[in-house]
Amino acid sequence: MNLFLLILAKGKELSMKIGNLRVNGQRLKLTLEEMGRIGGTPAGGMHRLALTDEDRKARDLFLKWLREINLEVLVDEVGNIFGKRPGKNPDLPPVLTGSHLDTQPQGGRFDGVLGVMGALEVLRTLQEGRVETERSVMIVNWTNEEGTRFTPAMLGSGVWAGVFDRDWAYSRSDILGKRFGDELERIGYRGKKGPKRGPIQAYYEFHIEQGPVLEKMGKTIGLPKGILGIGWYDVLVEGEGNQAGPTPMEGRKDALCAAAEMILKVNELPARMGGEMVATVGEIHNLPNSRNIIPDRVRFTLDVRSWDHKLVSQATKEVRKDFLRISEKRGCRVKMEEIWRIRPTVFGAALVKKVEEVASHLGYSQHRMISGAGHDAAYVSQVSPTAMIFVPSVGGRSHVEVENTRWEDCEAGANVLLHCVLQSATG
């Protein structure tokens, strides 16, 4: 058989498997809109931080929807919610799909929730079509993916995958000192069941791209081969506060000037290191933050990501040297602390290939890429073969209120998810 015939034959084989089943795009849209009213902001974004009252309301609605299609519901010890649709052979490892319902502060309407509502739409479609699968299909909502209220990010999937200890997770506290465990209890989502972390046949996470690549290339489906490794650091610069008027420029120990130089060094870091690296200072706190006082102390965050794990270490070393040199020059002291580190995630090559073939046979254009954002898929991939399905972000914007994805693209991604799930659940 020559190559052309081989491709033709594989194509036929797949298109036969895929059949005509499709999700209901309109229902997915209405579901996203209804969920989006919980924590929706006037500017059209979402503000639904983990384990707040809004998160509780979103979870309650999610549970109601799971029960409407008769799923077996389980809430584990860290509040991850699972809903199972039993297969013909319930002893076989199930197929898992989902994402997270929590959002960034003043974040967008698609990040996370699309993957949960997309999975729900897939299960509704299977239910409606009375489709029987060999394996069970499970939907999941992971707790505290964003890491904005409780660091680190992906806490729920991390505990599930055995990366974090349950009690350590319980002890994480927010800026007001409220503990993760107590807040979980307060909203009524501290389940009794320990994690049942495997085996899983396949995990699919459907998500917006959160970057500009798909839109720029005019592609509908993104196929990440993995996720960049991430290093998170806290940097504290200590100078000497003083009255802005009578303190001569010479001899000042201005912590904000030192921080400003450091921020620019961070910005130059990716060009200097090469590789697929991004580096960002997203958060800064200045003390005492008064108009006529020379800044005394500045704390800022550093986020470095690369596909090359060693490059993150190397970049961090380089920038630490810069920080020391700058702080010495400006009479300040600097401390840099690593608060989170995750290695690059390489998804299952076979599963990524499956997503590509499904998308192709559904007639959607697609593009192989790397995910710059962290996802629960990173931890889940330590337990199960994993792949993600990306759809374009309008203007490449995410984690902001104007975050947007076209409804057609949401529907396309859900269709890809549907058939990936079906194939893994029957295979």
Place this chain on the structure above:
Amino acid sequence: MNLFLLILAKGKELSMKIGNLRVNGQRLKLTLEEMGRIGGTPAGGMHRLALTDEDRKARDLFLKWLREINLEVLVDEVGNIFGKRPGKNPDLPPVLTGSHLDTQPQGGRFDGVLGVMGALEVLRTLQEGRVETERSVMIVNWTNEEGTRFTPAMLGSGVWAGVFDRDWAYSRSDILGKRFGDELERIGYRGKKGPKRGPIQAYYEFHIEQGPVLEKMGKTIGLPKGILGIGWYDVLVEGEGNQAGPTPMEGRKDALCAAAEMILKVNELPARMGGEMVATVGEIHNLPNSRNIIPDRVRFTLDVRSWDHKLVSQATKEVRKDFLRISEKRGCRVKMEEIWRIRPTVFGAALVKKVEEVASHLGYSQHRMISGAGHDAAYVSQVSPTAMIFVPSVGGRSHVEVENTRWEDCEAGANVLLHCVLQSATG
């Protein structure tokens, strides 16, 4: 008479005038300590913002002390508190002295309050010694000197001097939207009397230096010939918020990186402009201020001060050009707004000379200088001949909790104030 004899004669004349009357340094210390308990912080600083409950308590205690020495008390429409000790000739313009009881957030124990408690100690000394003066002597506590809670600074003395309109002052609001007029009413210090702004024979303000000069030179008394002109600006940088991971470095519109470059330009400004200039970015607000989001909007303040009024304008123009260039380069937009401007203040040469002579005859070392910090004296000088008396700041630190001045220096300054007041009140 040759020069030597002239100096000798003048010296004799003055030392005769000065006599042996001295303040009670121990009483001044205890008074400062008692007042310092209202709004005192655990770290030894002060947190007594204008028109808060702490400010009310400080005012209540101050009034109690004024009444104990039988002063005639008057609270004007913007809460400035005056206490008058009538002279033999009450129709003559009185001598005025004082400062302010409000402090910076987590500020120090001497800034402002030393000038009020020092004036109180002078009046107590006169009372105790039954010293009769030709002119009346008045003590004053000006409202909202710091400008931290309600901008601009020196609001009370500004209204008194006719620089600001009373109703405009009432309408100023704090960060929570509370209005100056309402807060004045709430703490019970909205008096009925309009400002009676003159004539005044002389105004003396006793204050800590808030800079390192006196300590470095080993001098006890600072004689400012005036106050630097001040320009306050608000700068808003607008970029484009986005997810830190999937957004390539190229094409980012990072508002914090743009602001960092601008902050460094501000820091370089004095060296570039020459003259006795200082320039400071003391306050910065970053949005959304989340670890994994590229900063969307940054607001920062700019404080430029110089003895040369034109130089402030010129520097502002220069730095505005830099800001535009930087924001254009980084795909951001920038707005710069002037929110307060005060011309340099030149104190009365004769009065400054009087302070110098008094300090000299009391045996204190002294140094002519310029005040970098704004003071109520700036506005009062538009109504009355004005001079200030500075004492050293330990380590040059001010507006911070470690702000300190030696008790001996407080006493020395109060003695200078006593005899300056006496001379003006009898002259």
